Amino acid sequence: KQEVTxxxxxxxxxxxxxxxxxxxxxxxxxxxxxWFRQDPGKGLTSLLLIQSSQREQTSGRLNxxxxxxxxxxxxxxxxxxxxxxxxxxxxVESSNDYKLSFGAGTTVTVRA
Amino acid sequence: xxxxxxxxxxxxxxxxxxxxxxxSPKSGHDTVSWYxxxxxxxxxxxxxxYEEEERQRGNFPDRFSGHQFPNxxxxxNVNALLLGDSALYLCASSYDRAGELFFGEGSRLxxx
Numbered sequence: 541k542q543e544v545t546x547x548x549x550x551x552x553x554x555x556x557x558x559x560x561x562x563x564x565x566x567x568x569x570x571x572x573x574x575w576f577r578q579d580p581g582k583g584l585t586s587l588l589l590i591q592s593s594q595r596e597q598t599s600g601r602l603n604x605x606x607x608x609x610x611x612x613x614x615x616x617x618x619x620x621x622x623x624x625x626x627x628x629x630x631x632v633e634s635s636n637d638y639k640l641s642f643g644a645g646t647t648v649t650v651r652a
Numbered sequence: 653x654x655x656x657x658x659x660x661x662x663x664x665x666x667x668x669x670x671x672x673x674x675x676s677p678k679s680g681h682d683t684v685s686w687y688x689x690x691x692x693x694x695x696x697x698x699x700x701x702y703e704e705e706e707r708q709r710g711n712f713p714d715r716f717s718g719h720q721f722p723n724x725x726x727x728x729n730v731n732a733l734l735l736g737d738s739a740l741y742l743c744a745s746s747y748d749r750a751g752e753l754f755f756g757e758g759s760r761l762x763x764x
Contacts, residue, residue, distance in 0.1 A: 544694070574753065583656075583742055584695070584755040629694055631753075639708055640685070640753065642694030 542567045544632055546643035554651050559617035561646045563630035568608050571635040575604050575615050578627045578645070587628075588615070592635065620650045654679060656756035658743050664762045665733050673728040673759045677745030684726040685753070686718060687742040695742055701726050730761075738763045 543566040553559060563573070572591050576584040588597045588604040590613070596605045601618040617624055627645040634641070657676045665671050677684050683702045687695035697710035701720035720726045724745075730737055740760050744753040 576755070581740075581760070583658075583757040584744075584753075586752060586754060589752045631694075637708060638700075639697055639710065641697070642687075644692070644694045 542632055542634055542639075542641040544630060544641050544643040546628075546630060546646050548646060549644065550647040550649075552649040552651060553620055555620060555622060557620055557650075559615075559620050559624070559648060559650075561615040561617075561628050561630075561648070563613040563615070563643055565611045565613075565632045565641070567632075567634065568611055569635045570608060571633040571638060573604075573606055573613050574631045574633070574640075575602075575613075576629045576631065578629060580627075584629065620648075622650045622652045624648060625650050656743055656745050656754050658741075658756035658759050660759055661757065662760045662762075664764060666764050667733055667735060669733050669763075670729065670731045671733060671761060673730075673741050673743075673761075674725065675728070675743030675745075675756060676725045677743075678754050681745035681747050681751075681754070682724050683746045683748060683751070684720055684724065685744045685746070686726070686728045687744065688712075689740040689742055689758070691739075698728070733763045735763050737761065 574589045575587040590606045603616045627647045629645040631642045685700040686698040689695040700708040704720045715731045740758045742758045743756045
């Protein structure tokens, strides 16, 4: 069974600092990995999708890397802003059954 | 282009009752997945519908059932509600089983 872990569970940074969010998974048989953002009480917004054959994806201030062999992904957010405050979730899609397994998320607070 | 829409947004039920939640996928998407998200947790996969059939199922009891219609919209039904069923229920759509997921805003169910 795929286990997805996100550490830390929460972090608080001053505005302008770079953010580094970590995601680890136990089964390397993945089809893709997706990072999501969730605002309180809301649905999930897709940020980046990395296929298993890719090493990284970039969108604006966001960059996500994937090391499938070691079971790790990292989401970097450059020059953080108060509007980046949210919970960030990573999800791994199994290549065996296409089921998506989520981590519990990292809650980010960016202080103005 | 409308994204994934869910209804109702909030509802309150009592133990033992039944509930139906509805989801319309993003235009062009043919696959609908349902997730349950308890407070402070990552979403848990309930099941996935493709071509009007349940193709994958997570570890949820038979009290959770669903349906997909010819227009790709979907319903989630939960019978004999328990207090522990209180959660945010999220619908996600994709093109094909393993495509990028797009989520709706969710239906917040409270069971008293």
